[in-house]
Amino acid sequence: MDHLPDLIQACLQHDRIAQRKLYDRYKKPMYSLAYRMTGDFDTAQDVLQEAFIDMFRHLSDFRGEATFGRWFKTIVIRKAYRHIENRKLWSTEIPEELVSDTGYAGVEAAHLEKALLSLPEGCRTVFLMIEVEGYSHREVAEVLGVTEGTSKSQLHAAKQKLRKLLQSPALLS
Incomplete structure (x- = not known):
């Protein structure tokens, strides 16, 4: 069975x-x-x-x-998001697969970790959901209770800030 x-x-x-x-x-x-x-x-x-x-x-x-x-992942993401909102917790250690899964291979994991942790929570959440978990903007909007436009702008902002931070290590010091 x-x-x-x-x-x-x-x-x-x-x-x-x-x-x-x-x-x-x-x-x-x-x-x-x-x-x-x-x-x-x-x-x-x-x-x-x-x-x-x-x-x-x-x-x-x-x-x-x-x-x-996918249905069950949505439940897990909603629960995790509520915990994050309630406790304002985020990762202090970025798993190695995150570095390669997001196209930031060649970047030190510790550096990517600092860059991700410096992102505003909304940007970080949308970035992880789309770039790591593979959700669409429509799905992110449904899970987080935001518009697709908000999801797109959060992802764009996250990528811009990450690019800037990863090109200038002094910004993370």
């Missing part, structure tokens, strides 16, 4: 084994996402737990308009 639609149907019937399989399938990638957004192991664990609770609670709302993983 590892076929996802069957697994989801079994979860809707409160099958604990199916729920465990779904949890095991998604815990690592969703934890990684929560950690990238919050930058804190404990907060990421809280986000993950809350996201799984919400996912199981609202599983009947999943309509298949997007992939299940």
Whole structure:
């Protein structure tokens, strides 16, 4: 019963084994996402737990308009964003894959980390969602409750500021 639609149907019937399989399938990638957004192991664990609770609670709302993983990622991002807004936490360590995934290969991870952390929160969130997680501006707008125009301008501002910061290391000192 590892076929996802069957697994989801079994979860809707409160099958604990199916729920465990779904949890095991998604815990690592969703934890990684929560950690990238919050930058804190404990907060990421809280986000993950809350996201799984919400996912199981609202599983009947999943309509298949997007992939299940994409639908669940949206839940995780919303939870992480709320934690960030509440606690104003951001990463103190940028995972190495972020450097290569965002096209900033050749830039020292520590330098990129400082540059990302210096971005305003809105720019940083939009940058991570689009450049790292692959969301569209429409999806970012829906998740964050902003307009697509706001998402586009936040990404543009983030890229401009990052470019400037990465070209002039003295700005990060």
